[in-house]
Amino acid sequence: MESLPARAERAITDKDARNIGRIEELSYELRISEVMTRNFLSVSPDLEMEQVLDLFRQVRISGAPVISEGEVVGILSIEDLIRCLREGNTRVPVTQYMTHQVVTVRAHDSVVEALKLFTQRQFGRLPVVDEAGKLVGIITKGDITRGVLKALESDYQTEEVRRYRASHLFEDIISDRSSLMLRYVIEPGNFVEGGQASSHIKRALLRLGASPQIARRCGIAVYEAEMNLIIHATNGGTITTEIEPHLINIQVVDDGPGIEDPALAMKPGFSTATERIRELGFGAGMGLPNIERCVDEMSLESALGIGTSLSMKIYLQPQESLEQWHYYFVSLGRWEKTRRATARTSGN
Amino acid sequence: MKPEEIVTAVDGEILVAAPAGLDLVYGFASDLMSDVLHLVKPKTLLITGLVNVQSVRTAEMADLPAILFVRDKFPPPETLQLAKELGIAVMLSPYTMFETCGKLFQAGLRGQGRVYYVP
16 A cells, blocks of 8 residues: 555645646536436345345446435445355444444535545545435546536537638628628736737637638737837727728727837837836837738837727738748748858868 | 756746747856847747846747746746736746856856947
């Protein structure tokens, strides 16, 4: 029994709770009543061990609760049967070999309560009781695995259905020109919530079936624009995204203070951000150049004291592949140039 | 490198566990998020001293699956919460940016190669 302490350590503690993943989350969400076996087999205390042996073999189970007048009085497992067989003592009632001190779990509790007991103590099964202490089911590790897998499958299906519906949105709705508008109001100076609109837009695009590359480019462009509103715009601003089957059109508008020299603002490295903004991770002077790089078309209009309007377009199909080819050739050309230069200097 | 190997290399700790099977090849270090958004390739480890929520948002936008915070700066709860929601792994290194990167490079994490500045 050297492995026992190690197993006990694996029980979920509150300290670990902050690192939990979806499966562990489910073990907190799911109730024992949702995963337990309701139609279970029980044995009466006066049954002989030999009869139990036959019973277990017939129905292929490895344990059962022992019930007397509706109360759980013990639990009998395959280990008890083995012990009984070794001692060659099969013509005795189950009460002689069963475990008398029965640990139960409540039907209303989270699955994690049963998991804790399974990991801390080496139980194979646990009787489940209701509020009144009446036996209502049996739970095994297998039940938990099945329950969690079922819940995960249903999670997955819900997401698939959502995705499917969204990605067929434009096919299902017929008009001369269909588009989906997403509007967001951005508060000035709100760093903690900054990026939420971009996150929603990126997720919407993925749902609608955009490629991860398109979603990433769009996400980066809108995020830079959103942070610009938060950092620079006096009253914040609005982001309007219009999604069409072949085009994403994004308008970012604010009412001040306006950019003094829009051409200078486009220059990589130019920034008017304060030291405080830089401490928050922004103001590298790469915002607008980044946006320009990520979108297919961009126009920036600004007037001091009036406001700024940034318009971005990302094309979804043919241009996407064209641009990728362009990047490919540009980087190939550069690589070739460097390779030649290195070959010359190293004398190869 | 797996998150466990990363934290071993820098004597650090995992604050938000990674989705199963995460194995990182590249690293990228910066405290300025626009630099990250400008240069970083997807599936790269973000190494930064910026612990506010924007580090996680940046990782989300640029498809980066993991963040390593340096200088033993413990991130605020909202940063950890958002990373957990988005399934982005978070780790903490007790060393400075320079030493953290050096140790990871030595342990086999690779860089993205030469940067070509496009004016």
